[in-house]
Amino acid sequence: MENPNKPSHDALLSLANNLRWDLGVNLHDAVIESIYEDASRIARNAVHKEGDPATYTLERRIDQLVTSRWLGFPMMFLMLALVFWLTVAGANVPSGLLANVLVDALHPLLKNAAGSVGMPWWLSGVLIDGAYLSMAWVISVMLPPMAIFFPLFTLLEDLGYLPRVAFNMDSLFRKAGAHGKQALTLSMGFGCNAAGVIAARVIDSPRERLIAIITNNFSLCNGRWPTQILIATIFIGGAAPSYLAGVVSAGAVVGIAVLGIGFSLAVSWALSQTVLKGEASAFSLELPPYRPPRIWQTLYTSLVDRTLFVLWRAVVFAVPAGVVIWLVANLHMGELSLAEHFIYWANPLALVFGLNGVILLAYIIAIPANEIVIPTVLMLTVVSAGMTGEGAGAGVMFELESIEDTAQILQAGGWTLLTGINLMLFSLLHNPCSTTIYTIYKETKSLKWTAVATFLPIVLGLAVCFFVTQFWYLFQGG
Amino acid sequence: MTTLAIQPAFALTTGLLVLLLLGLLFWPQKGLLAIWSVGKANAQRVLLEDALKFLFDSEYKGIPIRLNGFAGYLHISTDKAARLVESLRSIGLVQFQEDMLKLTDAGRSYALRIIRVHRIWERYLADETGVANKEWHGRADLKEHSMSLEAADLLAAQIGNPVFDPHGDPIPSSRGELPAYTGKPLSALKEGELGRIVHIEDEPGAIYAQILALGLYPGMQIYIMDVSEDRIQFAANGEECVLTPLFASNITVESLKEREPLKEKYAALSTLKLGETAEIQAISPSCRGQQRRRLMDLGIVPGTLIHTAFASAAGDPVAYQVMGATVAIRRSQANLIFIKPSSNTKV
Numbered sequence: 143m144e145n146p147n148k149p150s151h152d153a154l155l156s157l158a159n160n161l162r163w164d165l166g167v168n169l170h171d172a173v174i175e176s177i178y179e180d181a182s183r184i185a186r187n188a189v190h191k192e193g194d195p196a197t198y199t200l201e202r203r204i205d206q207l208v209t210s211r212w213l214g215f216p217m218m219f220l221m222l223a224l225v226f227w228l229t230v231a232g233a234n235v236p237s238g239l240l241a242n243v244l245v246d247a248l249h250p251l252l253k254n255a256a257g258s259v260g261m262p263w264w265l266s267g268v269l270i271d272g273a274y275l276s277m278a279w280v281i282s283v284m285l286p287p288m289a290i291f292f293p294l295f296t297l298l299e300d301l302g303y304l305p306r307v308a309f310n311m312d313s314l315f316r317k318a319g320a321h322g323k324q325a326l327t328l329s330m331g332f333g334c335n336a337a338g339v340i341a342a343r344v345i346d347s348p349r350e351r352l353i354a355i356i357t358n359n360f361s362l363c364n365g366r367w368p369t370q371i372l373i374a375t376i377f378i379g380g381a382a383p384s385y386l387a388g389v390v391s392a393g394a395v396v397g398i399a400v401l402g403i404g405f406s407l408a409v410s411w412a413l414s415q416t417v418l419k420g421e422a423s424a425f426s427l428e429l430p431p432y433r434p435p436r437i438w439q440t441l442y443t444s445l446v447d448r449t450l451f452v453l454w455r456a457v458v459f460a461v462p463a464g465v466v467i468w469l470v471a472n473l474h475m476g477e478l479s480l481a482e483h484f485i486y487w488a489n490p491l492a493l494v495f496g497l498n499g500v501i502l503l504a505y506i507i508a509i510p511a512n513e514i515v516i517p518t519v520l521m522l523t524v525v526s527a528g529m530t531g532e533g534a535g536a537g538v539m540f541e542l543e544s545i546e547d548t549a550q551i552l553q554a555g556g557w558t559l560l561t562g563i564n565l566m567l568f569s570l571l572h573n574p575c576s577t578t579i580y581t582i583y584k585e586t587k588s589l590k591w592t593a594v595a596t597f598l599p600i601v602l603g604l605a606v607c608f609f610v611t612q613f614w615y616l617f618q619g620g
Numbered sequence: 621m622t623t624l625a626i627q628p629a630f631a632l633t634t635g636l637l638v639l640l641l642l643g644l645l646f647w648p649q650k651g652l653l654a655i656w657s658v659g660k661a662n663a664q665r666v667l668l669e670d671a672l673k674f675l676f677d678s679e680y681k682g683i684p685i686r687l688n689g690f691a692g693y694l695h696i697s698t699d700k701a702a703r704l705v706e707s708l709r710s711i712g713l714v715q716f717q718e719d720m721l722k723l724t725d726a727g728r729s730y731a732l733r734i735i736r737v738h739r740i741w742e743r744y745l746a747d748e749t750g751v752a753n754k755e756w757h758g759r760a761d762l763k764e765h766s767m768s769l770e771a772a773d774l775l776a777a778q779i780g781n782p783v784f785d786p787h788g789d790p791i792p793s794s795r796g797e798l799p800a801y802t803g804k805p806l807s808a809l810k811e812g813e814l815g816r817i818v819h820i821e822d823e824p825g826a827i828y829a830q831i832l833a834l835g836l837y838p839g840m841q842i843y844i845m846d847v848s849e850d851r852i853q854f855a856a857n858g859e860e861c862v863l864t865p866l867f868a869s870n871i872t873v874e875s876l877k878e879r880e881p882l883k884e885k886y887a888a889l890s891t892l893k894l895g896e897t898a899e900i901q902a903i904s905p906s907c908r909g910q911q912r913r914r915l916m917d918l919g920i921v922p923g924t925l926i927h928t929a930f931a932s933a934a935g936d937p938v939a940y941q942v943m944g945a946t947v948a949i950r951r952s953q954a955n956l957i958f959i960k961p962s963s964n965t966k967v
Contacts, residue, residue: 144625156795162783163790163799170780171905171912178921191799205939206930297762302846309948313934314949321939347910349750423750424910426918427948429939572967615628 276464318413331361377562496611571603788838
């Protein structure tokens with residue numbers, strides 16, 4: 143039954159709306175504030191605190207120490223340096239062991255087994271030389287450092303120390319338009335960029351989180367350290383007098399890492415001033431109380447949630463890439479393989495950037511993991527330069543025990559000091575690996591930001607290499 | 621190698637040129653791409669809609685419409701303005717009543733639609749994005765011509781159907797209603813009168829920026845201390861301000877009948893020294909959207925006690941203790957949190 147006196151639905155809504163105008167501008171805040179105000183007054187009257195003042199003062203003491211003007215930063219650098227040293231030093235042995243088993247022992251065994259059951263050469267090539275070898279490489283190089291780095295990092299986090307690092311670093315990152323917690327995602331990126339991107343979840347302000355995600359790739363990850371060290375030793379150490387070689391090449395690698403941090407801050411600043419200017423931003427940083435770390439839980443979460451998770455993603459991408467790597471070296475068009483076609487075609491272009499066709503191709507097909515860039519480069523150099531007696535055949539990635547032999551292959555491939563420097567720069571400034579790209583997409587749910595995070599470093603890297611190369615030629619007199 | 625025959629100097633110049641070209645194309649807001657995408661909007665329709673907005677605003681505030689002011693507002697010649705009025709009349713959006721230019725009902729509802737989109741978009745920019753307050757108006761001026769009313773309604777529903785824009789202007793309802801205009805310019809208040817800012821005019825931009833720089837915002841309570849021919853002296857939230865009448869006429873106030881107790885001058889949280897405790901008085905209204913919600917989540921609400929615990933190694937941010945937790949607050953935020961001065965109680 144319609145009541146004729148009852149105001150209609152629309153009239154009611156419009157009345158309600160008119161009344162809201164009379165309530166003034168800040169109604170919502172006023173309501174929320176008064177609720178909080180009442181609640182806190184009631185709580186203050188009703189709750190009686192019986193804290194333990196002793197632990198509390200101790201905690202404050204520690205806080206004052208780790209955030210002190212003189213000790214705060216040195217303590218932080220020491221702590222991070224220790225973590226990196228433990229990672230690098232500790233990972234050597236298990237990495238070698240894994241490589242021995244997976245690459246040196248199991249790979250020939252599999253090849254033999256495939257031969258004895260009469261598998262055609264191309265099938266065993268695709269499956270064993272391509273897919274299996276690429277997976278084996280990724281696991282043996284990636285797993286040990288991550289299995290050391292992540293638990294250590296998680297321990298520091300659990301202890302409550304990392305939020306203090308973010309607290310101390312905030313003033314620097316604020317000037318770059320970023321959040322202090324980006325110091326943590328940046329450090330995490332030194333372990334693995336994909337993990338660093340995931341770690342950006344701790345930043346709850348949308349703009350600063352996007353900045354942290356997009357710039358994480360400028361942290362030199364575990365997969366790129368070996369490349370940097372190898373190339374620095376061969377080319378930069380080789381150019382210095384022998385008694386300085388070690389110091390100079392180590393300095394070059396650290397320089398590249400620091401350059402990466404510089405790029406990270408500069409790009410953060412540029413992004414926050416331009417494309418990300420309009421994204422919402424809200425700073426908040428809680429400093430939780432210190433507590434004894436829960437060792438087993440830490441081990442479990444860092445190994446299962448971080449290490450195995452990232453490793454699994456890397457393996458998923460490495461397998462098809464291994465197939466592609468084998469195929470480009472073995473599929474022929476006319477006289478030459480696809481790889482050689484590309485290398486000869488790309489060489490003139492690559493030389494403008496001080497690189498070469500092999501490097502470009504290696505970075506394109508080794509996109510799943512930076513770990514397989516050097517093995518791919520070596521294989522492609524041997525294939526394209528037509529060397530005999532090196533490596534294990536077309537499409538089979540390899541590494542050499544001796545640095546001198548590696549240097550010989552690269553120099554035979556036409557590498558100079560300039561190529562070495564540019565490779566180090568390009569290794570820092572190029573697209574993230576496919577695992578990281580995929581992770582960025584999962585975290586941002588945005589094709590646009592994924593594309594920015596992917597292509598921005600390549601453009602930067604090519605520009606930097608280009609100018610370095612051309613200035614080099616200019617001062618060398620062509 | 622043959623490729624090295626390219627002169628490095630030539631290559632460097634080319635490289636720089638390519639960088640310049642890329643910058644020219646993609647520079648945000650000033651690049652060709654940005655300009656081109658703005659220029660795509662239909663210029664004739666934009667002009668027509670801006671004209672309707674101006675006519676409506678004048679009617680709403682009871683200001684008589686002159687062709688000069690009309691042309692000046694739209695930055696066009698008087699001739700062109702006259703032609704524009706004629707074309708508006710021919711499509712039935714305006715009419716002449718006793719030689720006065722009036723909007724027809726159709727014209728009024730068209731204008732209200734544009735204003736609704738404009739103000740909803742401003743509110744959205746203020747609450748949900750990090751766009752600076754000086755840019756809200758300019759961006760909404762572009763958006764109002766491209767966003768449909770349906771899209772604006774959807775957006776309004778998402779942000780809680782706001783009834784005021786961030787400048788304090790009412791947002792027309794989806795049925796095209798708007799409350800009666802009650803405000804008067806600040807310059808009309810007399811000495812000793814009390815008022816509350818309801819609106820700060822965002823045009824011209826230079827004046828708006830200066831008013832913002834004084835820290836004035838809608839909702840602020842003001843008390844007129846002294847009025848002379850060339851200056852108006854008043855207290856806003858206990859802080860003394862001086863404006864010329866021209867500037868003051870860009871601020872709309874409503875007078876407060878009863879003399880509410882004038883609150884003492886607020887002190888900012890950033891002035892609290894290490895080891896001191898104070899009671900929180902308010903969060904400044906210029907802290908909006910996510911940042912405001914975040915602070916409230918952390919327990920920064922009126923009545924809470926806050927204690928300055930320790931500073932970071934670089935001095936900013938500072939760690940405060942509030943509701944049993946330690947939270948870091950940057951100085952720029954601490955400037956927007958007001959505390960009761962000279963209270964010194966234990967947490």
